Amino acid sequence: MLLEVRGLAAAYGASQVLFGLSIDVGAGEVISLIGRNGMGKSTTVKSIVGMLKPKAGTVRFNGERIDGQPSHRLARMGLGLVPEGRRIFPNLTVRENLVMAAADRRAADDPWTLERVIAFFPRLGERLGNGGHQLSGGEQQMLAIGRALMTNPVLLILDEATEGLAPVIRELIWTRLAALKATGLAMIVIDKDIEAVAALADRHFVVEKGEILWTGSSGELMADTAMRALYLAV
Numbered sequence: 001m002l003l004e005v006r007g008l009a010a011a012y013g014a015s016q017v018l019f020g021l022s023i024d025v026g027a028g029e030v031i032s033l034i035g036r037n038g039m040g041k042s043t044t045v046k047s048i049v050g051m052l053k054p055k056a057g058t059v060r061f062n063g064e065r066i067d068g069q070p071s072h073r074l075a076r077m078g079l080g081l082v083p084e085g086r087r088i089f090p091n092l093t094v095r096e097n098l099v100m101a102a103a104d105r106r107a108a109d110d111p112w113t114l115e116r117v118i119a120f121f122p123r124l125g126e127r128l129g130n131g132g133h134q135l136s137g138g139e140q141q142m143l144a145i146g147r148a149l150m151t152n153p154v155l156l157i158l159d160e161a162t163e164g165l166a167p168v169i170r171e172l173i174w175t176r177l178a179a180l181k182a183t184g185l186a187m188i189v190i191d192k193d194i195e196a197v198a199a200l201a202d203r204h205f206v207v208e209k210g211e212i213l214w215t216g217s218s219g220e221l222m223a224d225t226a227m228r229a230l231y232l233a234v
């Protein structure tokens with residue numbers, strides 16, 4: 001397994017949010033974390049990428065324990081994050097946002113470069129000199145994905161892949177994520193669009209009150225209308 005999360009417990013101060021959550025991602029596999037608001041999806045992501053120190057449980061990446069390690073080290077190991085809310089730098093240009101993320105990972109066989117990101121998202125090429133604050137929501141999300149790619153991730157984690165974007169932009173993002181999957185990039189995707197998530201991801205984990213309530217394939221997810229009505233209805 002590329003990523004193995006076992007028995008994860010996490011809290012914000014006295015308020016516990018994750019209660020022994022376990023997920024795994026194989027090499028080149030795409031999984032989803034789905035579930036209602038506030039159930040612990042983002043907290044799971046934060047615990048994996050080193051933004052929140054788990055209270056209990058283990059996180060292994062390529063077999064190595066990574067729980068409790070700092071985010072910058074995990075980024076260098078190949079964990080790429082597209083955070084909730086995008087968090088691009090508003091006062092830097094598109095070019096600066098991308099270049100500052102560039103990783104010194106010479107080991108990558110086909111490293112992401114500024115040129116390659118622009119070829120992947122031509123819209124960003126037209127916006128290179130614009131400040132982050134001048135971008136539309138869709139352009140910001142392309143930039144957030146481009147920035148994560150510049151670190152040459154082995155596992156790309158998208159917290160709210162298409163949230164709040166116009167339908168045509170959402171479609172473009174899903175198409176681009178499918179293209180990344182075709183290159184063999186492993187991903188964890190969080191999104192509320194269950195059909196789009198089912199089309200992209202191989203396996204799904206339903207997060208409910210800080211635990212995994214259900215797991216299965218895309219076919220099983222679409223077939224289980226009772227589970228979807230109970231746990232995924234908005």
Ligand SMILES: Nc1ncnc2c1ncn2[C@@H]1O[C@H](COP(=O)(O)OP(=O)(O)OP(=O)(O)O)[C@@H](O)[C@H]1O
Nearest residue numbers: 012015017035036037038039040041042043044207
């Ligand atoms: N920084 C924080 N401090 C305190 N509580 C938090 C913090 N971040 C999240 N929480 C709480 O933890 C719980 C889980 O939140 P989390 O963001 O992980 O859920 P989620 O499944 O990602 O939902 P959403 O789609 O709303 O982001 C919620 O009750 C939330 O209010």
